[in-house]
Amino acid sequence: MKPVKDKISRRVADTSPSGIRKFFEMVLGTPGVLSLGVGEPDFVTPKPFIDRAIRELGEGMTSYTSNYGLLELREAISDYTVNRLKGPRYDPKKEILVTIGVSEAVDICMRSILDPGDEVIMVDPCYVSYLPMVTMAGGVPKLVHSSIENGFKITPEDIESAITPKTKAIILGYPANPTGASFSRNELIAISEIADSKDIIVISDEIYCRLTYTGPHTVFSSLSGMKDRTIYLNGLSKAYAMTGWRVGYACGNAEIIEAMMKVHQYSIMCAPIMGQFAAIEALKNGWSEMERMVASYAMRRRLILDGIKKIGLKCHEPEGAFYVFPSIKETGLSSDEFCRRLLTEEKVVVVPGSAFGACGEGHIRLCYAASINTINSALKKIKEFLNRI
Numbered sequence: 030m031k032p033v034k035d036k037i038s039r040r041v042a043d044t045s046p047s048g049i050r051k052f053f054e055m056v057l058g059t060p061g062v063l064s065l066g067v068g069e070p071d072f073v074t075p076k077p078f079i080d081r082a083i084r085e086l087g088e089g090m091t092s093y094t095s096n097y098g099l100l101e102l103r104e105a106i107s108d109y110t111v112n113r114l115k116g117p118r119y120d121p122k123k124e125i126l127v128t129i130g131v132s133e134a135v136d137i138c139m140r141s142i143l144d145p146g147d148e149v150i151m152v153d154p155c156y157v158s159y160l161p162m163v164t165m166a167g168g169v170p171k172l173v174h175s176s177i178e179n180g181f182k183i184t185p186e187d188i189e190s191a192i193t194p195k196t197k198a199i200i201l202g203y204p205a206n207p208t209g210a211s212f213s214r215n216e217l218i219a220i221s222e223i224a225d226s227k228d229i230i231v232i233s234d235e236i237y238c239r240l241t242y243t244g245p246h247t248v249f250s251s252l253s254g255m256k257d258r259t260i261y262l263n264g265l266s267k268a269y270a271m272t273g274w275r276v277g278y279a280c281g282n283a284e285i286i287e288a289m290m291k292v293h294q295y296s297i298m299c300a301p302i303m304g305q306f307a308a309i310e311a312l313k314n315g316w317s318e319m320e321r322m323v324a325s326y327a328m329r330r331r332l333i334l335d336g337i338k339k340i341g342l343k344c345h346e347p348e349g350a351f352y353v354f355p356s357i358k359e360t361g362l363s364s365d366e367f368c369r370r371l372l373t374e375e376k377v378v379v380v381p382g383s384a385f386g387a388c389g390e391g392h393i394r395l396c397y398a399a400s401i402n403t404i405n406s407a408l409k410k411i412k413e414f415l416n417r418i
Contacts, residue, residue: 040164040165040167041165043164045161061376062372062376062377062378063376063377063378063399063403063406063407063410064377064378064399064403065377065378065379065395065396065397065399065403065404065407066378066379066380066396067396068206068267068350068351068352068396068398069272069396069398070267070270070272070322070351070398071398071399071400071403072270072322072325073270074269074270074271074273074274074307075269075270075311075315075318077310077314077315077318078269078271078307078308078310078311078315078318079307080310081306081307081309081310082303082304082306082307082310085302085303085306086303090302090303090306091302091303092302093298093299093302094127094299094300094302094305095299096290096293096294096298096299097122097125097126097127097290098125098126098127098278098299098300098305099127099302099305099306099309100121100122101309102127102305102306102308102309102312103121103122103125103127103278104121105308105309105312105313106119106121106125106127106278106280106312107119107120107121107125108312109312110248110261110263110280113316114238114246114248115248115251116248116250116251116261117248117250117251117256119280119281120283123283123286123287124280124281124282124283124286125278125279125280125286126278126279126280126286126289126290126293127276127277127278127299127300127305127308128264128276128277128278128279128293128297128300129275129276129277129297129300130264130266130275130276130277131234131236131262131263131264131266131277132158132277133277133293133297134262134264134277134278134279134289135158135159135162135200135232135234135262136158136162136165136166137279137289137292137293137296138232138260138262138279138289139162139163139165139166139168140166140292141285141288141289141291141292142197142198142230142260142285142288143163143166143167143168143197143198144167144197145167145168146167146168146169146195147167147168147169147195147196147197147198148168148169148170148171148193148195148196148197149163149168149169149170149171149196149197149198149199149200149232150171150173150183150188150191150192150196150198150199150200150229151163151170151171151172151173151183151199151200152172152173152175152181152182152183152187152205153172153173153174153175153385153386153387153388153389154175154181154207154208154354154382154385154386154387154388154389154392155200155202155205155206155385155386156202156205156206156207156234156385157384157385159200159202160172160386168197169195171191171193171196172386172387173187173188173191174387174388175208175210175388176388177343177344177345177354177356177392180210180345181205181208181210181345181354182210182212182216183199183201183220184216184219184220185219185220185222185223188220188223188224189223192223192227192229196227196229197229197230198229198230198231198232199220199224199229199230199231199232200231200232200234201220201231201232201233201234201249202234202235202236203233203234203235203237203349204237204238204240204241204246204347204348204349204350205237205349205350206237206350206352206385207352207354207380207382207384207385207389207392207394208345208347208352208354209345209346209347209348209349209350209351209352209353209354210345210347210348211241211243211246211348211349212247213244213247214245214247217247217249217252218252218253221249221252221253221254221255224255224258225254225255225258229258230258230259230260231249231255231258231259231260232259232260232262233248233249233250233259233260233261233262234262235248235249235261235262235263236262236263236264236266236267236277237267237268237349237350237351238263238268238349239267239268239319239323240267240268240323240326240349240350240351241348241349242327242330242347242348242349243348243349244348246349248261249261250280250281256281256282257281257282258282259281260279260280260281260282260285260289261279261280261281262277262278262279262280263277263278263280264276264277264278265277265307265308265311265312267350267351268319268322268323269308269311269315269318269319269322270322271304271307271308271311274301274303274304274307274308275300275301275304276300276304276305276307276308326351326397326398329351329397329398329399329401329404330347330351330353330397332397332401332404332405333353333395333397333404333408334346334353336404336405336408337353337355337395337408339412340408340411340412340415341415342355342356342357342415343355343356343359344356351396351397351398352394352395352396352397353394353395353397354382354389354392354393354394354395355392355393355395356391356392357391357392357393358391358392360415360418362418363381363383363390363391364381364382364383364389364390364391364392364393365381365383367381367393368380368381368393370414370418371410371411371414374414374417375410375411375413375414376410377407377410377411377414379393379394379395379407379411380393380394380396381393381394382394395407
């Protein structure tokens with residue numbers, strides 16, 4: 030028999046493991062570490078959401094749901110999108126699909142719209158799943174380089190220069206992981222005009238939409254003519270402290286959502302019913318809980334930005350999410366070496382920018398969804414590390 034590695038799909042074999050999870054695994058079992066690594070709220074899921082799930086389980090609600098998700102949840106998503114996010118109204122029966130977090134939504138979206146060789150434009154650096162999900166679906170990522178100087182944004186000019194006859198879609202994540210970069214309404218309108226004129230699908234990942242600090246968030250599909258052209262992705266993990274419940278959703282044109290449902294149907298079946306019930310409670314009655322958590326993130330954002338400035342690192346001011354992405358180029362260390370040494374010597378966990386793309390090299394990602402004590406202690410240790418090297 031040939032070596033086992035020769036039996037593995039070339040697409041999978043050529044895909045690197047997540048740089049975020051690699052550092053997460055390194056932390057497990059290491060006592061006394063200060064983690065600004067994994068993008069997870071330090072809040073526990075609010076009790077009313079948990080209580081709803083427990084109550085439903087106690088009443089025997091332990092079955093499969095529709096492949097699309099509970100209709101009550103899809104109705105709550107539709108109402109929430111219109112009334113809270115000022116987005117378009119989606120038909121709960123045909124235009125909404127409940128997924129296992131936004132990560133599954135990205136995966137089945139790519140598998141549903143891409144044929145071999147189709148190109149997807151995305152900014153570099155970007156969320157770790159975008160590029161491999163395109164590749165595993167047989168598509169070709171077209172990376173648009175960005176930098177701290179341009180606020181890590183993709184522009185209409187960038188998009189136009191990247192478009193070829195094979196371009197199928199653009200993926201926008203805003204506010205962005207890892208940079209916190211976002212877009213004004215006018216910037217989004219300019220991008221929408223390019224997408225419309227070139228007949229390109231826009232995949233809009235807005236999981237951090239409630240964590241916006243410098244101005245109102247604009248739902249991309251709310252722009253003129255964009256509802257049918259946009260696959261709108263969102264979920265409960267970040268703003269509602271529900272990461273482990275794994276509830277996300279995709280909204281869009283009924284034919285595209287049906288295509289995504291087919292992939293979801295055969296690979297997943299449905300999201301767990303208890304998570305769906307918790308999500309219903311969150312969307313219907315959890316607004317005040319969400320605002321309380323977001324206010325805390327806004328304060329921590331200012332705390333960590335001021336701290337980074339004091340220790341002398343150059344940093345783009347993030348418009349949203351709960352990450353900062355400072356440059357460590359002046360240290361002369363690669364981002365991977367910087368993070369490994371910081372963990373070994375100071376027991377502080379951050380993520381190397383290279384995990385998010387070539388343009389992330391020379392940066393590190395710090396998550397400020399940690400406690401204030403953890404943020405302050407980590408900043409102190411990072412300063413000591415910088416002074417020493």
